[in-house]
Amino acid sequence: MTVERHALVIVGGGPAGYTAAMYAARAKLSPVCVEGYTAGGLIMTTGMVENYPGFAQGVDGPELMLGLREQAERFGTQLIAKDVTEIDLSTWPFRLSWHGAEVEADAIIIATGATSKRLGLASEDELDGRGVAYCAACDGAFFEDKRVAVIGGGDSAMDQAMALSKIAREVVVIHRRDSFRASEIMVEHARAHPNISFLQPFTIQEILGAEAGRVTGVRLCEEHTGVNHVEPFDGVFVSIGHQPATELFQPFLDHDSHGYLTLKPDATAATATSVPGVFAAGDVHDRVYRQVVTAAGSGCMAALDAGRWLARHGSWASSPGGASHHKTAEVVPILTA
Ligand code: NDP
Numbered sequence: 228m229t230v231e232r233h234a235l236v237i238v239g240g241g242p243a244g245y246t247a248a249m250y251a252a253r254a255k256l257s258p259v260c261v262e263g264y265t266a267g268g269l270i271m272t273t274g275m276v277e278n279y280p281g282f283a284q285g286v287d288g289p290e291l292m293l294g295l296r297e298q299a300e301r302f303g304t305q306l307i308a309k310d311v312t313e314i315d316l317s318t319w320p321f322r323l324s325w326h327g328a329e330v331e332a333d334a335i336i337i338a339t340g341a342t343s344k345r346l347g348l349a350s351e352d353e354l355d356g357r358g359v360a361y362c363a364a365c366d367g368a369f370f371e372d373k374r375v376a377v378i379g380g381g382d383s384a385m386d387q388a389m390a391l392s393k394i395a396r397e398v399v400v401i402h403r404r405d406s407f408r409a410s411e412i413m414v415e416h417a418r419a420h421p422n423i424s425f426l427q428p429f430t431i432q433e434i435l436g437a438e439a440g441r442v443t444g445v446r447l448c449e450e451h452t453g454v455n456h457v458e459p460f461d462g463v464f465v466s467i468g469h470q471p472a473t474e475l476f477q478p479f480l481d482h483d484s485h486g487y488l489t490l491k492p493d494a495t496a497a498t499a500t501s502v503p504g505v506f507a508a509g510d511v512h513d514r515v516y517r518q519v520v521t522a523a524g525s526g527c528m529a530a531l532d533a534g535r536w537l538a539r540h541g542s543w544a545s546s547p548g549g550a551s552h553h554k555t556a557e558v559v560p561i562l563t564a
Pocket residue numbers: 273275276277278345346378379380381382383384386403404407408409466467468469515516517518
């Protein structure tokens with residue numbers, strides 16, 4: 228297999244990845260963006276985004292993402308709708324592969340975002356796809372006129388509950404605490420829907436329906452009294468937050484105990500990771516802000532950082548006469564001097 232060499236490979240297609248790709252393409256870095264099989268990231272699973280600047284009436288999440296993708300492509304980004312399966316950041320140029328291809332990259336931006344957290348119940352695994360779901364925009368249509376539960380107390384849970392209220396007969400938000408993590412305005416919006424109600428503080432002990440082969444209800448525990456009871460449901464949407472999709476990179480890059488990549492900012496690059504030439508953008512390193520606008524902003528920063536890094540160190544990919552040479556990880560830091 229021929230190993231192509233690129234100046235910049237962006238891993239991940241969400242607000243951070245596409246914005247990085249758009250900036251890098253406009254800077255003539257000929258970026259390759261490996262956007263993943265489920266391109267678009269988490270925002271594809273949300274409904275109306277009301278807080279992205281410039282859209283006074285709000286904008287549909289998937290519509291915003293398709294616009295960003297098109298914008299990245301318009302300036303010459305090569306988009307690859309596959310998942311990176313292997314990566315080696317211990318040698319330079321870096322190596323990556325996905326189904327049917329192996330490439331080298333002089334610089335990499337990691338923007339793989341985050342994936343939905345699971346409750347961790349055996350019954351959740353057993354009924355996944357048979358009434359247990361994680362995305363109202365993707366699976367809501369299966370629950371027309373049904374009674375569904377949304378688990379969680381954050382903005383995502385409110386967002387999913389509102390999306391489902393347009394399809395399902397009744398939506399019950401089940402949250403483990405008396406107060407919400409969600410912003411007041413989102414809770415207010417959700418409360419205004421007559422078919423959304425709230426159960427607090429309850430934790431889910433079990434999702435019921437294994438014998439029936441589909442969700443029939445949940446067994447709940449009231450947090451103050453410890454009393455259990457069963458509530459009937461046709462579907463359970465788990466919306467309890469996200470975890471960074473960084474498994475592939477963790478052997479090479481500094482990260483915290485939750486898997487978020489640790490940035491090593493210097494005077495010229497705020498998005499630098501612990502390996503020179505590798506940058507991180509969006510939810511893979513941000514456990515604080517996690518907004519579409521901040522992800523897009525950090526994608527922009529990573530593209531500018533990567534561009535400066537390539538300009539300083541030279542990109543083989545942009546010099547046709549350059550010879551392919553592999554340096555060990557120990558040599559790489561010298562390149563940043
Ligand atoms: P959050 O981390 O904000 O909220 C997760 C919720 O799930 C919390 O209420 C948490 O409870 C609960 N939870 C976590 N683990 C468990 C568990 N094991 N069992 C039961 N409940 C659990 O995640 P979100 O995905 O809601 O939001 C992430 C970010 O995205 C936020 O910054 C949010 O503002 C943003 N966002 C914005 C939207 C918009 O503006 N349209 C839409 C969606 C998200 P507890 O509170 O007790 O910890």
